[in-house]
Amino acid sequence: MCGICGIAALSLESKIKESDVRSMLPPLRHRGPDGIGVYLDPFQRIGLGHTRLSIIDLTGGAQPMHNEDKTIWVSFNGEIFNYVELRKTLLKEGHSFYTHSDTEVIVHAYEQYGDDFVHHLNGQFAIALWDSNRQRLLLVRDRVGILPLFYTRQGDRLLFASEIKALLPQLSEAPRISPASLDQIFTFWAPQSPNTLFEDIFEVSPGRMLVLESGRLQESTYWDWNFPVQDGYLKGSDTELAEQLYDLLADATSIRLRADVPVGAYLSGGLDSSALVALIRGHSDAPLKTFSIGFEEQSLDESAFQKQMIDYLGVENSRILCHNRDIAEEFPATVFNAETAILRTAPSPMRQLSGLVRASGYKVVLTGEGADEALGGYDLFKEDKIRQFWARYPSSEWRPLLLKVLYPYLETSGTQAKTYLQNYYSIGLDNPNQPGFSHLTRWFTTAQCKVFFSKELNFALREGAVARLTKQLPPAFEHWHSFNRAQYLEAKTLMSGYLLCSQGDRMLMANSVEGRFPFLDHRVIEFANRLNPRLKMRVLNEKYLFKQAMKNYLPRQIIERHKQPYRAPDIPAFFSTNPPAYVDDMLSEEKLKRYGYFDAQKVGFLLKKARRGSSIAYKDNMALVGVLSTQLCHYFFIEQFSQTIREAGTAYPSST
């Protein structure tokens, strides 16, 4: 994987300087420690930069790369997994290649198919492509947002880069944190695409293409999650469909094993990563190395299940044992890498894990993200199903009790918990057809954290996060099955906006490791989207068809295991012992007041409570991590703006 960047002229007067493009490279060094390259167009209309992590065609793959007559140039971050097949097709069409790299297929595919070239790509990518004949720049991101790409306007220039920190050296002043984005983060866990934490800095949204031509930017969607309306579901028996799903997953996995370096895999001990490791085992003879996280905190630890899979499949395994202290100490660096406010510390152990991968001599890992979204695994989908069922008969005494299946702690408080249960989960019950119904409980709970917003921040907020999101849903959304609507919202908010970036790419790339995601192969998603929802969730049995597809390849205990969401300790990570000094500093009354986002008195009470060890509520945990990470973002990217630019690419900020 790699880092890309560049600058394009938005007016005829503007000339791009090579030194400006070069200034964007050091902050991307971790994405591509194996080499750098710059291309400057002779008329200085555009400059493209690239930092390289070499994985395919180790000697010939230098970028930016061009076509036969050097009229088309590309700076590319990612992998085109079907490049072998695509290359053959393009050779037949008369294109000649000067390398064996997957990057080169992009320029020829563009020559061959125009803007439709992207439909021919199976992979994960962020592409900047310059067509000098037509004087146009394309910025394209993969279908689901595995790889990042950000942009901003700066005077009459368009700046773009894989990470926001690479834009900073070309900004005339520090960016500002956007109140609307904070509102979205403190509701959905992530800014709503194309927003980022920062005002006027945007991302190219997943599945979208941005074209710059004659000084004008035009955006279009080339792919999106799409579901059948009414009877458009796939026909066939459960067994036939399970076999088709297995074949697709096997192919999606095997093309992701293509690399000129050894490939490892993450193993959490849950169904998805176990299935993935079984699929790799079935389609590769190479010794497979797996990597796992264990937690000091027993309730979060999955070591026993990991061991079961390691023994069952006979794979090598290395693991980290994650201590509370590590999370607290690594948190500032985690936030610096994530470049956004986060409400959970969960990315931090993922960052540690990629460190282990790198130290073990691996550059590439396969990982199980996307199975829950595509194949219907989340508890949230069950909650939605139960709430839909309940909404048909709102006065039912027993329908809401089904929710106890999901939240076992409610069981301990006996039938008396019923009233509480009914109260928490009855939100929006009078209108189960409203667009965000599936997510209302979660969004409502998360948004309780906004109680810590300062008066000034509240004053700056205009339109509510949920209202804004529901306005931007595709027209077909309202015609989809409620289960598919929940899937869509999950994929577009939490998965793209948080799991694949803050907890995914940014944590992998912090240690120069590339992740690959077979379950997010668009053929898998398109197939899964056409499955009848009852095949994803049979009554309340999640990922039903997926389990059918994998049942012969996994131990029964893994197939039948109750799903455990991946979590890391939040408040306890900081306060089970004395927190590192930066915590007090960032949450001091002085800094809270000066930065201005949060109410210093309220945060003060939260801190007191956290220190006492009596913060159990989700709200408190999310709020504390959210406040701390926002403060850290302000510190790194605004207060220390000049210093961060100076130090970029040399060292990461330390925690103390």
Add this chain to the structure above:
Amino acid sequence: MTINMKKTIRKYILENLLFTDDESTLQDDESFLDGGIIDSTGVMEIILFIEESFGFRVNDDEMLPANLDSVNNLATFIQRKQSIAA
């Protein structure tokens, strides 16, 4: 006695669930549930608080909004428990 107890309850709810010392933000008869003051884990915090502060156990069948869902309900509940114990 009741006034002091109410004060203790109010102080706890204000500082730990509303994160403020502004007395005007909480009415004694205000529902914690309806006001979004507690989330699905918040009720456990309230139970821990009364068990630790008032020295009795809250039984499963007592975990009802009628006992726990406002300053007034809490005060009445605690008083009743204390009088039984006395």
